[in-house]
Amino acid sequence: MKEIIESIKPLLKTYGFYKNKLNWIFEDENIVKILNIQKSSFGKQIYLNIGIIIKSLEPEVFPVINKCHIQIRLDNLIKGDILDFENNIKIEDRATFIKNLLSSNPYNFFTLNGTLNNIRNFIKESKTEIIFLKAKEYLGIDNI
Numbered sequence: 662m663k664e665i666i667e668s669i670k671p672l673l674k675t676y677g678f679y680k681n682k683l684n685w686i687f688e689d690e691n692i693v694k695i696l697n698i699q700k701s702s703f704g705k706q707i708y709l710n711i712g713i714i715i716k717s718l719e720p721e722v723f724p725v726i727n728k729c730h731i732q733i734r735l736d737n738l739i740k741g742d743i744l745d746f747e748n749n750i751k752i753e754d755r756a757t758f759i760k761n762l763l764s765s766n767p768y769n770f771f772t773l774n775g776t777l778n779n780i781r782n783f784i785k786e787s788k789t790e791i792i793f794l795k796a797k798e799y800l801g802i803d804n805i
Contacts, residue, residue: 691775730796
């Protein structure tokens, strides 16, 4: 896992993210964005999660993935078992794959700013399934 974190560190720093444990966090005046690397409780797998906290809804929340109003697991962008450490894929290949995935700026997450229209477009494009009710109400969306 350390190799993966080291491989993505320069990229995430260029987007203005800072590291806190297994979370990478970016904050501006409107939103907090989080990239989270989650270890599975059931095996040697990891998950890549991204999330957004809308500050006007939670101005004082500590930035962790489960507090995000909008949450996405990036696994649907990944084919195969690259995040399953129970197989014998080389760690260098895993790190390169994950770095390339994040370099592609999935759903424009890393360049997203916190305007309401941009957040709505992010939700539509990513087909987000986890959206807190108060975020839906705030954004004026029902079913996207």
